[in-house]
Amino acid sequence: xxxxxxxxxxxxxxxxxxxxxxxxxxxxxxxxxxxxxxxxxxxxxxxxxxxxxxxxxxxxxxxxxxxxxxxxxxxxxxxxxxxxxxxxxxxxxxxxxxxxxxxxxxxxxxxxxxxxxxxxxxxxxxxxxxxxxxxxxxxxxxxxxxxxxxxxxxxxxxxxxxxxxxxxxxxxxxxxxxxxxxxxxxxxxxxxxxxxxxxxxxxxxxxxxxxxxxxxxxxxxxxxxxxxxxxxxxxxxxxxxxxxxxxxxxxxxxxxxxxxxxxxx
Amino acid sequence: xxxxxxxxxxxxxxxxxxxxxxxxxxxxxxxxxxxxxxxxxxxxxxxxxxxxxxxxxxxxxxxxxxxxxxxxxxxxxxxxxxxxxxxxxxxxxxxxxxxxxxxxxxxxxxxxxxxxxxxxxxxxxxxxxxxxxxxxxxxxxxxxxxxxxxxxxxxxxxxxxxxxxxxxxxxxxxxxxxxxxxxxxxxxxxxxxxxxxxxxxxxxxxxxxxxxxxxxxxxxxxxxxxxxxxxxxxxxxxxxxxxxxxxxxxxxxxxxxxxxxxxxxxxxxxxxxxxxxxxxxxxxxxxxxxxxxxxxxxxxxx
Numbered sequence: 376x377x378x379x380x381x382x383x384x385x386x387x388x389x390x391x392x393x394x395x396x397x398x399x400x401x402x403x404x405x406x407x408x409x410x411x412x413x414x415x416x417x418x419x420x421x422x423x424x425x426x427x428x429x430x431x432x433x434x435x436x437x438x439x440x441x442x443x444x445x446x447x448x449x450x451x452x453x454x455x456x457x458x459x460x461x462x463x464x465x466x467x468x469x470x471x472x473x474x475x476x477x478x479x480x481x482x483x484x485x486x487x488x489x490x491x492x493x494x495x496x497x498x499x500x501x502x503x504x505x506x507x508x509x510x511x512x513x514x515x516x517x518x519x520x521x522x523x524x525x526x527x528x529x530x531x532x533x534x535x536x537x538x539x540x541x542x543x544x545x546x547x548x549x550x551x552x553x554x555x556x557x558x559x560x561x562x563x564x565x566x567x568x569x570x571x572x573x574x575x576x577x578x579x580x581x582x583x584x585x586x587x588x589x590x591x592x593x594x595x596x597x598x599x600x601x602x603x604x605x606x607x608x609x610x611x612x613x614x615x616x617x618x619x620x621x622x623x624x625x626x627x628x629x630x631x632x633x634x635x636x637x638x639x640x
Numbered sequence: 641x642x643x644x645x646x647x648x649x650x651x652x653x654x655x656x657x658x659x660x661x662x663x664x665x666x667x668x669x670x671x672x673x674x675x676x677x678x679x680x681x682x683x684x685x686x687x688x689x690x691x692x693x694x695x696x697x698x699x700x701x702x703x704x705x706x707x708x709x710x711x712x713x714x715x716x717x718x719x720x721x722x723x724x725x726x727x728x729x730x731x732x733x734x735x736x737x738x739x740x741x742x743x744x745x746x747x748x749x750x751x752x753x754x755x756x757x758x759x760x761x762x763x764x765x766x767x768x769x770x771x772x773x774x775x776x777x778x779x780x781x782x783x784x785x786x787x788x789x790x791x792x793x794x795x796x797x798x799x800x801x802x803x804x805x806x807x808x809x810x811x812x813x814x815x816x817x818x819x820x821x822x823x824x825x826x827x828x829x830x831x832x833x834x835x836x837x838x839x840x841x842x843x844x845x846x847x848x849x850x851x852x853x854x855x856x857x858x859x860x861x862x863x864x865x866x867x868x869x870x871x872x873x874x875x876x877x878x879x880x881x882x883x884x885x886x887x888x889x890x891x892x893x894x895x896x897x898x899x900x901x902x903x904x905x906x907x908x909x910x911x912x913x914x915x916x917x918x919x920x921x922x923x924x925x926x927x928x929x930x931x932x933x934x935x936x937x938x939x940x941x942x
Contacts, residue, residue, distance in 0.1 A: 377747075381744060381745055381747060382745070384744050385741055385744045385745050388737075388740070388741050388744055389730055389733065389741055392732055392733070393732060462730065465731070466728060466729060466730050466731055467725075467726065467728050468728040468729070468730065470689070470692075470694055470724050470725075470728055471722075471724070471728040471785070472728075473694055474692040474693075474694060474717060474720075474722055474724070475717065475745050475746065476714045476715075476717035476718040476746070477714070477745065478713075478714060
């Protein structure tokens with residue numbers, strides 16, 4: 376446990392000045408900021424539509440969730456998996472990292488957990504900022520009715536689903552970035568996978584849930600379908616989430632197997 | 641307890657079908673500076689990586705401080721510091737941050753980082769991004785990283801690569817100091833014998849994965865027999881005369897004849913013989929075959 380903790384601290388220390396770390400903070404700030412600005416500057420138009428409070432929240436938070444779930448999330452995950460491994464590839468530091476008196480599992484698991492942590496931070500900020508900026512909009516444009524509905528459950532549910540459904544992609548991409556030191560191979564495969572995921576998920580292919588890349592889209596689509604009924608009633612642990620978690624666990628173990636067998640040249 | 645810091649027993653290592661290390665039996669005594677010599681591609685770096693368990697060795701072939709490495713990986717690595725190939729440095733971090741990161745991984749005090757920077761003379765550049773360092777500075781940072789855990793055994797792979805003459809002397813002195821004052825064992829690899837000759841107490845020569853020589857530096861010197869070099873005119877005729885008179889010619893060029901040195905008296909007789917036969921001897925001196933040539937001979941014959 377101690378060596379896992381040490382490795383995690385070191386991962387943070389190494390990456391705290393890199394784009395990968397700041398992306399986790401900047402991405403939600405920028406996207407939520409833009410959406411909020413949009414709702415602020417076009418407030419008259421939005422107000423003319425006379426949304427009930429819940430629908431207003433759905434429109435507002437859906438703007439971020441939609442972009443995230445479809446496109447940005449898979450690419451963000453691919454980028455994170457790439458960056459935590461690339462820091463060692465780029466500097467040729469795998470050999471020193473594995474020559475430290477720490478067990479290999481800790482080193483590997485710390486890297487993986489750090490990537491999970493970065494994704495968590497990013498999504499946590501998305502949820503928090505959506506919530507906070509919603510109330511900020513209310514202050515700036517008092518005619519809005521954001522204050523008449525508490526969106527915390529829907530935000531927590533949606534972002535939890537997005538987080539859990541992206542872990543499958545993370546584990547798979549993590550292996551690709553671990554094995555290949557270059558940017559193009561994992562990115563290329565990730566890109567093709569994501570496009571495939573989006574297509575299969577949106578045409579509603581029966582087995583789309585077997586493709587890890589389609590899981591975030593699928594997870595959020597179900598959220599939307601259920602929105603007609605009681606929005607608080609949708610379950611977090613659906614088939615997509617289970618599939619994602621199983622993929623995550625399996626690929627995580629395969630990755631560890633590769634690390635133990637891999638000769639560090 | 642074994643007297644060897646490192647002992648390999650008939651170590652074999654392959655990359656696929658390629659034999660990188662063949663039947664290698666290293667014996668590095670505790671407290672020695674062991675010069676691990678060989679041309680590029682001889683298997684030195686591979687051996688060092690095996691000693692760090694980065695490459696998996698067959699069971700019961702590699703022992704560090706008497707312990708089998710595969711079954712004692714972490715305990716062994718705690719006692720070892722290493723610099724492998726180009727120093728592995730995070731370019732986006734400063735020199736100090738690189739050392740602090742290592743302190744975090746090793747669970748030691750961060751103040752050790754500044755101590756190490758001072759030791760390798762990088763205090764002034766401590767807060768500079770290490771990607772901006774010169775090759776020599778990177779190399780010194782690499783050495784600092786290897787030393788930060790205060791290990792009993794240091795594995796240095798070509799540590800003077802890219803250093804200027806001053807830097808080379810500094811590293812050399814540092815190694816001697818670490819071995820003599822701090823009782824560290826150092827295995828230092830190089831393809832330059834002159835480099836090793838100045839610091840090492842023990843030498844192992846490896847070529848194409850096989851150990852060709854292993855012993856103390858004095859034992860290596862004994863291998864090199866002294867020669868007599870004669871500068872003379874009409875080299876061809878002079879060497880014919882010497883052969884007729886029963887001398888063995890080791891080699892000859894258009895200016896020089898080289899024969900094995902036997903004694904000063906005999907050198908005098910050769911001189912007299914040549915002069916009496918009308919040759920002009922411009923110089924005649926005893927020369928110990930330098931280790932550079934010996935090294936070449938040893939590795940060439942393999």
